[in-house]
Amino acid sequence: MAVFCVNAACPAQLVRRVEYFVSRAAMDIEGFGIKNARLFVDKGFIKDIADVYYLNRDKLLALEGFKEKKVDNLFKGIEASKAQPLERVLTALGIRFVGREVSRLLLTHFDSLEAIAAADVETLEAIDGVGPRIAVSVYDWFRRPEHQAILAKLKDAGLNFVAARPSPIEKAQPLSGLTFVITGTLPGVTRSEAKAAIEAAGGKVTGSVTGKTSYLLIGENPGGSKFTKAQKLGTPQIDWLALQGMMRG
DNA sequence: ATCTGTAGCCGGATAAAGTG
DNA sequence: CACTTTATCCGGCTACAGAT
Numbered sequence: 001m002a003v004f005c006v007n008a009a010c011p012a013q014l015v016r017r018v019e020y021f022v023s024r025a026a027m028d029i030e031g032f033g034i035k036n037a038r039l040f041v042d043k044g045f046i047k048d049i050a051d052v053y054y055l056n057r058d059k060l061l062a063l064e065g066f067k068e069k070k071v072d073n074l075f076k077g078i079e080a081s082k083a084q085p086l087e088r089v090l091t092a093l094g095i096r097f098v099g100r101e102v103s104r105l106l107l108t109h110f111d112s113l114e115a116i117a118a119a120d121v122e123t124l125e126a127i128d129g130v131g132p133r134i135a136v137s138v139y140d141w142f143r144r145p146e147h148q149a150i151l152a153k154l155k156d157a158g159l160n161f162v163a164a165r166p167s168p169i170e171k172a173q174p175l176s177g178l179t180f181v182i183t184g185t186l187p188g189v190t191r192s193e194a195k196a197a198i199e200a201a202g203g204k205v206t207g208s209v210t211g212k213t214s215y216l217l218i219g220e221n222p223g224g225s226k227f228t229k230a231q232k233l234g235t236p237q238i239d240w241l242a243l244q245g246m247m248r249g
Numbered sequence: 250a251t252c253t254g255t256a257g258c259c260g261g262a263t264a265a266a267g268t269g
Numbered sequence: 270c271a272c273t274t275t276a277t278c279c280g281g282c283t284a285c286a287g288a289t
Contacts, residue, residue, distance in 0.1 A: 023280095028280095032279095036278085070263085070264065070265090073263085073264090097253090097254085097288080099253060099254055099255095102253080102254095131288080131289060133288075133289090134288090134289095179262095183271095183272080204262095206261085206262060206263075250289105251288100251289085252287105252288085252289080253286100253287085253288075253289095254285105254286085254287080254288095255284105255285085255286080255287095256283100256284090256285080256286100257282105257283090257284085257285105258281105258282085258283085258284100259280105259281090259282085259283105260279105260280095260281085260282100261278105261279085261280085261281100262277105262278085262279075262280100263276105263277085263278080263279090264275105264276090264277085264278100265274105265275085265276085265277100266273105266274085266275080266276100267272105267273080267274070267275090268271105268272085268273075268274090269270105269271095269272090269273100
């Protein structure tokens with residue numbers, strides 16, 4: 001059994017909470033990981049987990065190693081996370097003993113955060129799979145004023161507080177799941193145009209050849225290193241013309 | 250005994266900086 | 270201007286501990 005610091009503003013705990021909030025298991029915010037969590041808490045940008053949604057763009061840009069593109073991606077990831085289902089939001093709150101599975105379990109009995117917040121210990125404990133420890137932990141969490149303030153901020157930010165409907169099926173895209181690396185000059189298009197086209201078709205473009213690269217897109221005067229690496233790995237090659245054919249389906 | 254949560258390690262992807 | 274290099278961070282995997 002671990003010892004817990006009771007101080008709600010304890011910096012070490014705060015970092016831990018933010019790390020968890022942002023992690024793949026919880027809100028899964030792209031471009032936001034452990035390092036950023038520590039940094040932002042350190043700089044005082046984040047004082048509770050809800051502050052993740054109230055970051056200031058200009059302050060971020062003033063930081064070492066943060067420029068337009070990186071900050072853009074970060075904000076895009078944060079925006080996208082607002083659409084995460086309630087199950088993840090509940091997980092992300094960091095209530096002790098409540099991880100992904102227990103969150104799912106709770107949501108089979110309640111259809112909103114408010115409903116869980118309003119439940120008493122007996123009601124919670126009556127759920128199969130929830131023992132006294134979980135029940136008390138959940139109950140206590142929602143009673144704390146500082147937590148209620150966090151919930152209000154999160155709700156203002158636009159997070160899901162009600163159980164989500166199943167999401168509509170995305171239409172099949174010809175290049176989905178494929179990763180491309182571009183080398184050389186492409187006939188008729190710039191690199192960024194080619195990249196945009198590939199992404200529009202559901203594919204990805206990366207900068208270096210690895211085992212996960214699906215195709216090396218060859219242009220004129222290809223560079224040496226990507227080419228040799230692709231050969232070593234046996235990565236298939238393709239030219240712009242053939243790729244355009246693929247994108248049409 | 251089973252299942253959930255936590256911690257650490259490793260490979261891959263991305264961005265910034267540097268070179269011809 | 271396109272490409273390579275370098276550094277950093279994300280995300281998957283594995284192993285371990287605690288709870289039911």
